[in-house]
Amino acid sequence: MRNLVVRRAIQMLLIMLTVSLLLFAIFDSDQFREKAAVAELGGFGIATLSADDYHEWLQKKGLNEPFLARYAQWLKAVAHGDLGRSVEKDVAVATLLKESLANTAILAFFVLLGLIPIALTLGVLAGMNEGSRLDRVISVAAVITTSIPQIATAVLLTVILALGLGWVPAKSAMTDGWSFRPLVLPLLTLLLYDIGYLVRMTRAAMTEVMASQYIRTAVLKGLPPWRVIMKHALRNALVVPVTLIFLELNGLLSQVVVVEVFFQYAGFGRMLFDAANFGDIQVLQAATLVAIAVAVVSQLLSDAAYTFLNPRVRFK
Amino acid sequence: MKAGIALLLALIWLPLAGYVMFRPALGALAPYLLLPSIPAVILLYGIAVRSWRESRVAVFGVTLVCFWLLMAVTAPYLPLLDPNKPIAPFVAPGGIKHGVLFLLGSDMRGRDVLSRTLWGCQRVLVWGITATSVAYVVGAGFGLIAGYLGGWWDEFVSFAGNVLLSFPVMLLFILVLNLLGQSGFNIIIAVTCSSAPVIMRIVRGLALDARSRDYILAAQTRGEHPLWIMWVELLPNVRGPLIIDACLRLGYTTVAITTLTFLGLGLQPPDPDWGLMIKEAATAALLWKYSYMLIVPAVSVSSLILGFNLIADGTREMSLRD
Numbered sequence: 021m022r023n024l025v026v027r028r029a030i031q032m033l034l035i036m037l038t039v040s041l042l043l044f045a046i047f048d049s050d051q052f053r054e055k056a057a058v059a060e061l062g063g064f065g066i067a068t069l070s071a072d073d074y075h076e077w078l079q080k081k082g083l084n085e086p087f088l089a090r091y092a093q094w095l096k097a098v099a100h101g102d103l104g105r106s107v108e109k110d111v112a113v114a115t116l117l118k119e120s121l122a123n124t125a126i127l128a129f130f131v132l133l134g135l136i137p138i139a140l141t142l143g144v145l146a147g148m149n150e151g152s153r154l155d156r157v158i159s160v161a162a163v164i165t166t167s168i169p170q171i172a173t174a175v176l177l178t179v180i181l182a183l184g185l186g187w188v189p190a191k192s193a194m195t196d197g198w199s200f201r202p203l204v205l206p207l208l209t210l211l212l213y214d215i216g217y218l219v220r221m222t223r224a225a226m227t228e229v230m231a232s233q234y235i236r237t238a239v240l241k242g243l244p245p246w247r248v249i250m251k252h253a254l255r256n257a258l259v260v261p262v263t264l265i266f267l268e269l270n271g272l273l274s275q276v277v278v279v280e281v282f283f284q285y286a287g288f289g290r291m292l293f294d295a296a297n298f299g300d301i302q303v304l305q306a307a308t309l310v311a312i313a314v315a316v317v318s319q320l321l322s323d324a325a326y327t328f329l330n331p332r333v334r335f336k
Numbered sequence: 337m338k339a340g341i342a343l344l345l346a347l348i349w350l351p352l353a354g355y356v357m358f359r360p361a362l363g364a365l366a367p368y369l370l371l372p373s374i375p376a377v378i379l380l381y382g383i384a385v386r387s388w389r390e391s392r393v394a395v396f397g398v399t400l401v402c403f404w405l406l407m408a409v410t411a412p413y414l415p416l417l418d419p420n421k422p423i424a425p426f427v428a429p430g431g432i433k434h435g436v437l438f439l440l441g442s443d444m445r446g447r448d449v450l451s452r453t454l455w456g457c458q459r460v461l462v463w464g465i466t467a468t469s470v471a472y473v474v475g476a477g478f479g480l481i482a483g484y485l486g487g488w489w490d491e492f493v494s495f496a497g498n499v500l501l502s503f504p505v506m507l508l509f510i511l512v513l514n515l516l517g518q519s520g521f522n523i524i525i526a527v528t529c530s531s532a533p534v535i536m537r538i539v540r541g542l543a544l545d546a547r548s549r550d551y552i553l554a555a556q557t558r559g560e561h562p563l564w565i566m567w568v569e570l571l572p573n574v575r576g577p578l579i580i581d582a583c584l585r586l587g588y589t590t591v592a593i594t595t596l597t598f599l600g601l602g603l604q605p606p607d608p609d610w611g612l613m614i615k616e617a618a619t620a621a622l623l624w625k626y627s628y629m630l631i632v633p634a635v636s637v638s639s640l641i642l643g644f645n646l647i648a649d650g651t652r653e654m655s656l657r658d
Binding site for chain 1: 495498499502503504505506507510511514515516590591594595600611614618622623624627630631634635637638641642645646649
């Protein structure tokens with residue numbers, strides 16, 4: 021088992037290196053450079069940037085040096101924790117990153133807190149009695165919530181809970197201090213989709229296990245039903261859903277962009293989006309690195325969990 | 337039968353794609369272009385209902401998708417108001433102003449919401465279907481190469497796929513669309529970058545499994561060219577799981593396009609589009625009184641995606657039953 025994880029870790033390291041080279045090349049392209057130049061020199065748009073100004077800016081920034089030399093330099097700076105400075109907000113990128121990541125972590129914490137118990141319970145209940153009325157209700161609800169794109173869920177929830185009933189504020193900017201109420205809408209938006217998705221996966225795994233021979237044996241042996249479920253079925257049925265929960269961390273990073281932009285929540289996704297639009301390359305670069313690191317680590321964790329939970333892989 | 341369905345799909349997709357992507361270049365031909373697609377959609381609906389009749393879920397999905405397809409091809413011929421012309425702003429649904437009836441109300445610039453919603457499905461359907469097809473061709477091609485040829489080909493293709501998969505999807509979209517510029521064609525590239533690696537993995541797995549089967553060995557012994565074996569022997573035999581995945585993926589692509597337009601990264605105004613309608617209403621008219629402007633496009637896009645997902649569910653159910 022340790023071998024497998026170590027091999028995956030080496031693979032991941034290789035991927036990270038390739039990705040960082042790719043990212044450096046992307047941000048080194050004229051499109052992003054011009055955007056950054058405009059942002060820094062304070063012009064009105066790329067159209068108003070004169071060629072002389074641009075070349076002077078390139079010279080000043082030392083961007084005319086060979087590509088690989090600058091890549092090595094950049095890699096060294098990143099390895100030392102120096103992520104640069106935001107042009108738009110004039111603070112160190114590390115500070116900006118810390119604040120927005122903390123905000124998104126709060127959101128992610130509550131999402132997982134709701135997602136894991138609700139989705140696993142509903143999925144197991146539906147998969148236990150395939151074809152029963154409860155199964156039908158849960159399955160239909162899950163298909164519907166996974167079919168509504170998050171942007172539409174956000175809209176519908178805002179209309180009902182904020183504009184109609186007035187229970188929670190419509191925007192989550194939280195300009196005067198932290199509170200839980202503005203968090204409700206983004207949370208529900210993320211939860212509705214994720215619960216539906218995880219319920220479907222759990223249900224599929226559970227029905228497959230329930231149809232297997234060893235469960236039939238356990239039932240025919242005369243074991244009480246709760247014992248069959250708890251001791252025999254669950255252990256195998258939950259392998260896939262548990263690994264999916266780790267992968268969900270990766271999915272959340274994509275989902276928070278839409279949700280945070282819609283509700284104006286000052287989190288990681290919104291920072292990433294703003295930086296891309298403004299041409300704040302240092303921020304965008306750092307945020308991308310963090311996002312990919314999270315994605316890679318979540319994949320590694322998911323692999324490790326799968327190996328740990330599934331004895332068939334462990335003893336191979 | 338198969339050729340007939342392919343012909344029908346071509347009859348719907350080609351005029352629709354031409355109409356949406358190159359309307360200015362078509363000139364006087366444009367108003368007549370979509371006429372042959374209308375009977376084609378109806379015929380396709382009939383065939384689809386017949387072949388999925390065992391699954392009620394799938395028939396419901398087919399109905400939803402075909403409804404929007406029909407709206408996309410008939411929009412120019414329906415008695416609708418001009419979707420881009422400001423008439424009277426903030427008219428409530430069912431209200432009459434300046435002698436014009438607004439069934440679903442008008443938006444903050446005075447454009448008819450019903451007409452914008454029906455016209456809006458054209459862009460989503462055309463770009464969504466095109467982007468998914470391109471992703472499929474690229475993904476299935478590389479998947480066949482990796483799975484059938486194996487060895488270094490497999491290592492290289494799989495590694496490239498893993499690199500692309502390590503990007504969170506939304507981040508990939510933001511990077512690609514900022515790098516290449518914001519247009520429908522670049523959405524196709526962005527969707528291909530995010531979807532093709534997943535399709536590649538599925539096809540690779542299926543091809544690895546099929547490679548050791550007797551019919552492949554027979555073809556190899558006959559001395560067939562590897563490309564011919566992949567195309568004629570392998571691909572038709574891994575079709576089943578791919579159809580289900582394609583339906584799901586059409587749904588994902590629709591979500592992606594709507595979301596990107598909402599974020600201002602995808603298709604550009606002023607043509608009607610569901611993501612754009614949500615974006616405009618969410619910034620200019622976020623009040624209970626005007627919530628119809630948000631609800632109508634949100635429900636429309638959800639119903640289209642629900643349709644794709646139900647077809648996938650129904651197909652999977654039927655394949656398990658056999």
